[in-house]
Amino acid sequence: MTFSIAPMMKWTDQHCRYFHRILTKKAILFTEMISIDAILYGPQHKLLSSNYFDNSTVIQVGGNDPKKLGKVAKILEKYGYSEINLNIGCPSNKVKSGNFGACLMASPQIVSDCVKSIKNNSNLKVSIKCRIGIDDMSSLDLDRFVSITSTAGVKKFIIHARKAILGGLSPKQNREIPPLDYQRVEKLKKENNDLVIILNGGIVSLEAGIKHTRDLNLDGFMMGREAYKNPYILSFADKLIYGDSNGENISRRTVAFKVADYIDQFLFDNNDHLITRHILGLYNNMYCSREWRNNILDKSFFKLKGDKLRFATDKIEKMISLREAA
Ligand SMILES: Cc1cc2nc3c(=O)[nH]c(=O)nc-3n(C[C@H](O)[C@H](O)[C@H](O)COP(=O)(O)O)c2cc1C
Numbered sequence: 001m002t003f004s005i006a007p008m009m010k011w012t013d014q015h016c017r018y019f020h021r022i023l024t025k026k027a028i029l030f031t032e033m034i035s036i037d038a039i040l041y042g043p044q045h046k047l048l049s050s051n052y053f054d055n056s057t058v059i060q061v062g063g064n065d066p067k068k069l070g071k072v073a074k075i076l077e078k079y080g081y082s083e084i085n086l087n088i089g090c091p092s093n094k095v096k097s098g099n100f101g102a103c104l105m106a107s108p109q110i111v112s113d114c115v116k117s118i119k120n121n122s123n124l125k126v127s128i129k130c131r132i133g134i135d136d137m138s139s140l141d142l143d144r145f146v147s148i149t150s151t152a153g154v155k156k157f158i159i160h161a162r163k164a165i166l167g168g169l170s171p172k173q174n175r176e177i178p179p180l181d182y183q184r185v186e187k188l189k190k191e192n193n194d195l196v197i198i199l200n201g202g203i204v205s206l207e208a209g210i211k212h213t214r215d216l217n218l219d220g221f222m223m224g225r226e227a228y229k230n231p232y233i234l235s236f237a238d239k240l241i242y243g244d245s246n247g248e249n250i251s252r253r254t255v256a257f258k259v260a261d262y263i264d265q266f267l268f269d270n271n272d273h274l275i276t277r278h279i280l281g282l283y284n285n286m287y288c289s290r291e292w293r294n295n296i297l298d299k300s301f302f303k304l305k306g307d308k309l310r311f312a313t314d315k316i317e318k319m320i321s322l323r324e325a326a
Contacts, residue, residue: 006224014050036063260306
């Protein structure tokens, strides 16, 4: 069974992934979606070098042009990526108007050509993140999509277990409605036992993810919002999912101190917020979680860089131990 942290635009950037990697050595990390045009014509090095601390990171791209994807694949290999994930699940208007993302579920032949081009130009593994369908697509259309794209060389599918509604709903609404249908994912795996099928959508704890994966006979699960908002749960992933019991569970304090080291080492010019914005939830569900967030959000607090974060952490830890002693 594998566990992945979902690609999330503006959330799972390189700083966030650094933080997540402190919490779990084994979870599979994904970049945010990067458009292939941004890679080809934009700040390529900046976009692609963000895997410098972790070359197992999967890069997610958005695009629909086989030729360009072939070029991109060559470049990604040079940057040390070994897996490219195609975003076939994003319902946003911007992505839809570029004719990629979820709308490509209706064009499996184009996706297949993209996959073939990546394969012809690189040794990258290709995976797909998609929905169970879009709009009024039938259940058979999902089977067809998976059949055509897997024939082209995709062996791993991450399925957000709800349809995407392309018209009328915002991306945020499209993460809540229509309802989840895990049974559809179970059926897909039953009929494609040779493929790796990963469940995504609505999983709110590692325990629930493990249970769904086992009950539905899947190969793993991916967690998005809960992992981001309540990141400390990630510190249990290596042991719970991979049976890796190396060392004690890392404490919140140690995590925060490692983030402080990162600030001192890598973030200059009062750029601490680039990583501190991702650690707001570190003390979630604890007494004083609000105090923690307030400290982190207080801009004046961070002039002393890492030391201020160490100081804030110790203050919170003291409050917790006083509370526990009372
Ligand atoms: C802020 C945000 C940004 C997202 N950006 C992406 C993205 O870039 N690519 C993608 O495939 N999915 C994206 N998603 C969808 C998630 O990867 C995931 O499929 C979705 O949140 C459902 O999983 P969850 O219920 O565990 O959060 C995003 C979700 C959120 C909340």
